[in-house]
Amino acid sequence: MKSHTRSGWGLYPQIETRVVRAHQAVDLARAHPNASLLAQGSCRSYGDACLSERVVSTAPLHHLLEFDAERGAVRCEAGITLDRLIAFIAPRGFFLPVTPGTKFPSLGGCLAADVHGKNHHSEGSIAHFVEEIELVLADGSLARCSRSERADLFWATLGGMGLTGAIYAATLRLKKVASSYMRTRTIKTRNFEELCRVFEQTQNQYTYSVAWVDSLASGARLGRSSLILGEHASADEAPPTAPFKVHGNGGPSVPLFFPSGALNGLTMRAFNALVYHRQLRRQCDAIVHYDPYFYPLDFVRQWNRIYGRRGFLQYQFAVPFNGGRALMSDILTRIAQRGVASFLTVLKTLGAESGGLLSFPMPGYTLALDIPLHDRSIIAFLNELTQLVVGAGGRIYLAKDAILQRADFEAMYPHLNEFKRIKRACDPHGRFRSLQSDRLGIT
Amino acid sequence: MKKRALILGAKSAIARAIAVRLAEEGYDFALAARQVEALQPFAADLALRCACQVDLLEFDAFDFTALEDLPRRVERASGPFELVVLVFGYLGQQAETARSTEEMLKVLNANFTSAAVALGHLANYLEQRGHGGLIGIGSVAGDRGRQSNFFYGAAKGGLALFLQGLRNRLAPKGIHVLTVKPGFVDTPMTEDLDGLFLVAKPESVANDIVRAYQRRRDVLYTPFFWRWIMWIIRTIPERIFKKLTL
Numbered sequence: 001m002k003s004h005t006r007s008g009w010g011l012y013p014q015i016e017t018r019v020v021r022a023h024q025a026v027d028l029a030r031a032h033p034n035a036s037l038l039a040q041g042s043c044r045s046y047g048d049a050c051l052s053e054r055v056v057s058t059a060p061l062h063h064l065l066e067f068d069a070e071r072g073a074v075r076c077e078a079g080i081t082l083d084r085l086i087a088f089i090a091p092r093g094f095f096l097p098v099t100p101g102t103k104f105p106s107l108g109g110c111l112a113a114d115v116h117g118k119n120h121h122s123e124g125s126i127a128h129f130v131e132e133i134e135l136v137l138a139d140g141s142l143a144r145c146s147r148s149e150r151a152d153l154f155w156a157t158l159g160g161m162g163l164t165g166a167i168y169a170a171t172l173r174l175k176k177v178a179s180s181y182m183r184t185r186t187i188k189t190r191n192f193e194e195l196c197r198v199f200e201q202t203q204n205q206y207t208y209s210v211a212w213v214d215s216l217a218s219g220a221r222l223g224r225s226s227l228i229l230g231e232h233a234s235a236d237e238a239p240p241t242a243p244f245k246v247h248g249n250g251g252p253s254v255p256l257f258f259p260s261g262a263l264n265g266l267t268m269r270a271f272n273a274l275v276y277h278r279q280l281r282r283q284c285d286a287i288v289h290y291d292p293y294f295y296p297l298d299f300v301r302q303w304n305r306i307y308g309r310r311g312f313l314q315y316q317f318a319v320p321f322n323g324g325r326a327l328m329s330d331i332l333t334r335i336a337q338r339g340v341a342s343f344l345t346v347l348k349t350l351g352a353e354s355g356g357l358l359s360f361p362m363p364g365y366t367l368a369l370d371i372p373l374h375d376r377s378i379i380a381f382l383n384e385l386t387q388l389v390v391g392a393g394g395r396i397y398l399a400k401d402a403i404l405q406r407a408d409f410e411a412m413y414p415h416l417n418e419f420k421r422i423k424r425a426c427d428p429h430g431r432f433r434s435l436q437s438d439r440l441g442i443t
Numbered sequence: 444m445k446k447r448a449l450i451l452g453a454k455s456a457i458a459r460a461i462a463v464r465l466a467e468e469g470y471d472f473a474l475a476a477r478q479v480e481a482l483q484p485f486a487a488d489l490a491l492r493c494a495c496q497v498d499l500l501e502f503d504a505f506d507f508t509a510l511e512d513l514p515r516r517v518e519r520a521s522g523p524f525e526l527v528v529l530v531f532g533y534l535g536q537q538a539e540t541a542r543s544t545e546e547m548l549k550v551l552n553a554n555f556t557s558a559a560v561a562l563g564h565l566a567n568y569l570e571q572r573g574h575g576g577l578i579g580i581g582s583v584a585g586d587r588g589r590q591s592n593f594f595y596g597a598a599k600g601g602l603a604l605f606l607q608g609l610r611n612r613l614a615p616k617g618i619h620v621l622t623v624k625p626g627f628v629d630t631p632m633t634e635d636l637d638g639l640f641l642v643a644k645p646e647s648v649a650n651d652i653v654r655a656y657q658r659r660r661d662v663l664y665t666p667f668f669w670r671w672i673m674w675i676i677r678t679i680p681e682r683i684f685k686k687l688t689l
Contacts, residue, residue: 002634021631021634023481023631024481061484062488063484063485063487063488064487064488064491064492065484065487065488066487066491067491077484088491088492
């Protein structure tokens with residue numbers, strides 16, 4: 001068995017891992033007999049949620065098993081990456097009902113994190129579209145779970161970070177679309193107040209919405225943003241020659257690690273200003289392909305290397321609407337005062353909770369910041385900010401997290417005890433565990 | 444009507460990659476392997492993506508008596524076929540092989556005896572039909588006997604010689620025979636081996652194989668540079684070579 005150095009997308013932390021590849025469902029629990037393990041897909045979560053000393057890779061389990069065009073449902077193995085799934089469904093007039101901002105995670109990883117997308121305020125997280133999960137439990141048995149069958153296991157597994165077992169396959173309801181294109185409207189806002197006002201005004205009108213915040217603008221311009229709204233384009237709006245075009249193989253790759261200081265206040269300020277000023281008018285409409293719309297960063301492969309070998313943290317929290325705006329202003333101001341620069345800062349609104357016991361999204365705002373790890377003192381600083389998030393009734397997204405502390409975590413997730421009870425019942429020896437679940441005291 | 448390919452040893456990573464490439468060329472499939480039900484997810488995926496017919500066939504290379512009937516079994520289960528791709532093989536571990544009669548026979552039988560008997564009968568079938576082709580996967584290890592894996596190498600070398608003869612016999616009938624000699628390929632077979640270099644992806648190897656078959660090449664080294672590496676290894680004089688540790 002080979003040993004590999006693995007990390008999440010944030011390149012922090014890193015761990016020596018023994019990896020066994022699963023070629024069949026039975027391999028998922030058999031891979032490391034009687035030892036602790038974790039199913040690992042594409043390692044696209046940012047921190048340590050996907051890391052463990054022993055992992056079973058689901059990468060070879062990437063097959064489509066069934067497709068029902070009439071019902072718009074697909075059953076596939078959990079190791080399939082979203083880009084492979086899209087390549088199959090897009091030409092057939094379907095799209096993912098929910099997608100994160102990259103198309104390279106595995107489906108299993110997306111279910112384990114109960115991912116949300118730009119349409120969370122209107123359509124919810126991916127859990128809403130999962131009909132059935134086929135889960136390999138710690139004892140090697142295969143459990144089918146759904147809303148009607150072993151529902152407790154179903155809701156513990158969606159958002160359960162791989163701790164209930166290893167997902168072998170899932171049945172997902174797809175979204176019928178008229179083309180592969182998106183009709184978008186981009187609105188520039190001058191500050192936080194205007195941004196939140198425009199968000200409120202557009203909530204009910206657009207299925208997709210997200211704002212790129214220039215986190216380096218401060219004072220009166222704090223929170224200046226580009227708010228991007230979108231809908232799937234109709235057949236007439238798409239280019240008539242290839243209305244169901246599939247994404248290509250992507251563009252260039254970052255061939256090597258940038259020096260750790262390459263992304264500093266100056267270069268980030270320039271980049272953020274460029275993104276903001278790229279559009280001169282206040283409002284701009286366009287028809288764009290789904291690839292640049294949903295996955296703008298996928299265009300540069302391994303873009304995480306621009307943060308250097310020390311990596312970066314992604315800090316994403318959700319807060320209720322009530323008091324959320326004040327908290328976000330407060331946090332952005334504190335970050336600016338400390339001289340920390342966030343390269344990409346994304347804000348969006350979230351809708352109702354999915355029912356996943358450890359699912360992240362809750363009604364309110366969510367703000368995500370990329371923070372380079374030039375030195376470790378930033379970790380203590382962010383944990384201080386987390387106190388504010390807890391105080392406001394918010395929570396941190398486990399799929400992004402590498403630094404959250406146990407007490408804070410326990411204060412954020414109200415269904416944790418129920419989750420632990422189900423986990424103990426289906427995995428009495430605690431086989432499925434990750435660095436994160438150990439750190440947070442879940443396992 | 445669509446063309447059909449029979450792939451023997453279809454569970455291997457190279458076989459799967461070849462199937463994916465052939466599906467793009469419009470083939471249907473009979474996929475044969477031991478404990479073939481493990482191939483169901485792959486078969487479902489291939490059939491959905493490429494809108495082709497994929498049939499699975501239980502096949503045990505060590506069951507010699509069943510090999511004569513193989514062409515008819517395939518026809519019954521799936522239908523007539525015109526391309527045979529023989530991929531199965533068994534690497535073993537040289538140290539263990541050198542001690543155990545059972546392992547010796549397993550390596551020799553899987554890589555040569557069974558392959559030759561199966562191909563012998565399949566060649567008769569293709570000859571009767573009067574068209575089609577045959578792809579056999581040998582190995583660069585078959586180009587020169589080396590202490591590190593000569594059981595495997597001798598069997599694969601024998602297979603290459605066998606394919607050469609078959610090519611000579613079938614060429615006048617318009618049936619093409621391609622011998623493939625892959626170098627190191629990133630597959631479960633090589634997953635735990637150390638000290639491998641220039642490891643190729645199964646997809647790129649499969650791409651080379653299908654292109655070489657379409658261009659009616661006789662012997663393919665893949666990746667291409669193995670032709671030159673093996674040329675150098677073959678030209679080292681034996682009195683020097685016998686003292687090397689390769």
